[in-house]
Amino acid sequence: MHTIIGAGVSGLSSAQLLKEKGFETTVLEKSSKPGGLIKCDVVDGHLFHRVGGHVFNTKVEKVNDWFWNRFNKEQDFIATKRNAGIFMQEQFLAYPLENSLYKFDEGTIRNIFNELIDLDQQASKEYHNFEDFLKGNFGNTLYQLYFKPYNHKIWKTDLSQVALPWLDGKLPMPNHREIIMSNILRKEEGNMVHSSFFYPEKNGSQFIADNLAKGLNIQYNQAVNTLQYNNNAWVINEAFNSEYIVYTGDIRLLHQMIKGVPSEIQEQLVAVSNLQSNGTSNLLCETDASDHSWLYLPDEGIPAHRIIYTGNFSANNQPKDGRASCTVEFSGYTPVEEMEKAIKKLPGNLKMIDYNYEANSYVIQQQGDREKINALKNSLAQYNIYLVGRFAEWEYHNMDKAIESSMHLADQF
Ligand SMILES: Cc1cc2nc3c(=O)[nH]c(=O)nc-3n(C[C@H](O)[C@H](O)[C@H](O)COP(=O)(O)OP(=O)(O)OC[C@H]3O[C@@H](n4cnc5c(N)ncnc54)[C@H](O)[C@@H]3O)c2cc1C
Numbered sequence: 201m202h203t204i205i206g207a208g209v210s211g212l213s214s215a216q217l218l219k220e221k222g223f224e225t226t227v228l229e230k231s232s233k234p235g236g237l238i239k240c241d242v243v244d245g246h247l248f249h250r251v252g253g254h255v256f257n258t259k260v261e262k263v264n265d266w267f268w269n270r271f272n273k274e275q276d277f278i279a280t281k282r283n284a285g286i287f288m289q290e291q292f293l294a295y296p297l298e299n300s301l302y303k304f305d306e307g308t309i310r311n312i313f314n315e316l317i318d319l320d321q322q323a324s325k326e327y328h329n330f331e332d333f334l335k336g337n338f339g340n341t342l343y344q345l346y347f348k349p350y351n352h353k354i355w356k357t358d359l360s361q362v363a364l365p366w367l368d369g370k371l372p373m374p375n376h377r378e379i380i381m382s383n384i385l386r387k388e389e390g391n392m393v394h395s396s397f398f399y400p401e402k403n404g405s406q407f408i409a410d411n412l413a414k415g416l417n418i419q420y421n422q423a424v425n426t427l428q429y430n431n432n433a434w435v436i437n438e439a440f441n442s443e444y445i446v447y448t449g450d451i452r453l454l455h456q457m458i459k460g461v462p463s464e465i466q467e468q469l470v471a472v473s474n475l476q477s478n479g480t481s482n483l484l485c486e487t488d489a490s491d492h493s494w495l496y497l498p499d500e501g502i503p504a505h506r507i508i509y510t511g512n513f514s515a516n517n518q519p520k521d522g523r524a525s526c527t528v529e530f531s532g533y534t535p536v537e538e539m540e541k542a543i544k545k546l547p548g549n550l551k552m553i554d555y556n557y558e559a560n561s562y563v564i565q566q567q568g569d570r571e572k573i574n575a576l577k578n579s580l581a582q583y584n585i586y587l588v589g590r591f592a593e594w595e596y597h598n599m600d601k602a603i604e605s606s607m608h609l610a611d612q613f
Pocket residue numbers: 205206207208209210211228229230231234235236237238251252253254255256257422423424425448449450480529561562588589590591597598599600602
């Protein structure tokens with residue numbers, strides 16, 4: 201018997217993959233519906249991505265095949281090309297910013313391009329943290345102008361402490377000559393992460409969760425608080441027995457939950473109990489029409505970091521004759537009065553409909569964290585407990601990487 205803790209993308213895909221292999225699975229979920237971070241609600245006819253807008257795409261072939269075997273791409277999804285923008289210094293700029301540098305004043309343009317040309321002539325370097333990477337690739341002017349304020353807003357941490365391998369595949373890899381050419385030729389963004397994506401016709405990412413939950417044995421409102429290892433099996437909440445556990449919750453909480461393992465493993469559990477994370481506050485708003493899919497907001501004077509025009513993703517996301525909807529994201533806990541004040545500085549005559557605060561949304565890996573987590577994963581696997589997902593592995597997983605990780609788990613059985 202396999203018990204999966206959590207009915208987010210990781211738990212649901214793990215359960216489906218194990219079921220495909222013929223294993224009996226039960227999913228225990230503390231909330232009342234599936235989805236975790238991808239959950240959505242409908243509020244006054246507007247679809248609210250409670251933890252920020254979610255779209256699907258993947259470059260991982262086996263995830264692509266598995267996902268589209270389960271879903272009807274043509275019937276249930278809309279294929280969309282991203283039109284991202286940047287709103288800074290009260291003007292709209294194209295995304296990525298490197299391609300619209302020509303819009304800045306002459307002094308700034310000269311500084312940026314002098315630095316880019318100098319960087320291009322230097323031998324390639326190995327970077328050890330996120331701050332060095334950004335400065336070393338884009339130069340100090342662009343770092344101070346855009347990358348520093350934007351990333352500080354999201355991560356709320358010292359970027360020089362952020363480990364680089366953790367951001368693998370997520371980092372912009374600039375080609376200095378291409379940046380110069382793009383600014384002369386005024387070229388738009390190319391083949392970047394999420395430059396095109398799929399979005400469900402109805403119910404946003406909740407549709408993905410609801411479908412992944414189909415056919416599974418899921419017990420909702422069932423928070424797992426204790427896991428006791430006893431006679432080669434796990435006793436969950438002093439009530440259920442299970443031979444195997446797949447845990448997709450927060451790795452930091454395991455040291456309080458797990459009992460009956462050797463003291464070395466208890467020490468490993470304690471060693472990951474202080475990992476750093478950020479929450480997100482989201483404001484569902486009405487907005488004037490916009491052709492953007494999302495807008496990045498690097499200015500320090502605006503506490504929000506992104507507007508996602510979820511109403512543009514599917515016509516079903518907002519009332520037929522009403523105004524369009526969007527979700528404004530703020531990193532960390534932001535009181536609702538502060539969010540309402542902040543949206544007055546944003547374009548689109550935004551009007552609040554609803555808000556949500558999610559205490560855990562962004563994980564932050566510092567130097568050495570990944571090694572500690574991998575060692576713990578190996579130790580726990582000897583006791584048939586497996587860590588899968590964004591918060592259990594403490595990885596910056598998107599949905600596709602969460603599914604890939606579930607596939608990796610299923611391959612072990
Ligand atoms: C703002 C934001 C935007 C994003 N946008 C995108 C995007 O556009 N595209 C994309 O692919 N990805 C996106 N992601 C990433 C995506 O949200 C994650 O990859 C994915 O949702 C992670 O799923 P998970 O199952 O690992 O974790 P979660 O979604 O957190 O699921 C864990 C589940 O476990 C349950 N649980 C936890 N502890 C217990 C317990 N003790 N007992 C019982 N149940 C428990 C929780 O309630 C939850 O349902 C975004 C993330 C954020 C924060």
